[in-house]
Amino acid sequence: MDKPPVKGDYNFFDNVFEVVKLIPYGRATSYGAIANYLGSRGSARMVGWAMNASHHSPDPVPAHRVVNRNGMLTGKHHFCSPDLMQQLLESEGAIVENDRIVNFREIFWDPAREIGF
């Protein structure tokens, strides 16, 4: 009912940022999980888009904790360094091999299950 003082509606992006920032240490989630939490399964692409905008976000967004459904570091190329994402994940205890999180299933963090519930 009120128009936001800022141009456009960054609600979607902000929502994604909030969820990503809520990811605990040593955990990872997938784009689809966040999209599903937001209420749209098909909006998974928007989540990835939001990550791209995370660089414009005033607060640091642990985008390295967000990977695709297969646990593959598809967006590693979008970081300052392509190895930065893997380094961060490994630094948090995740086992990354061949650009893929081996124990992704173990560290998987579902917002709809942790927060939504």
Add this chain to the structure above:
DNA sequence: GGTGTGACCAGCT
């Protein structure tokens, strides 16, 4: 204002 793209996912062939 329309078109294209995009760090995806799921279904169909």
Add this chain to the structure above:
DNA sequence: AAGCTGGCCACAC
């Protein structure tokens, strides 16, 4: 079994 296409919504030109 694997590969391709469609679909979804928001942003940039």
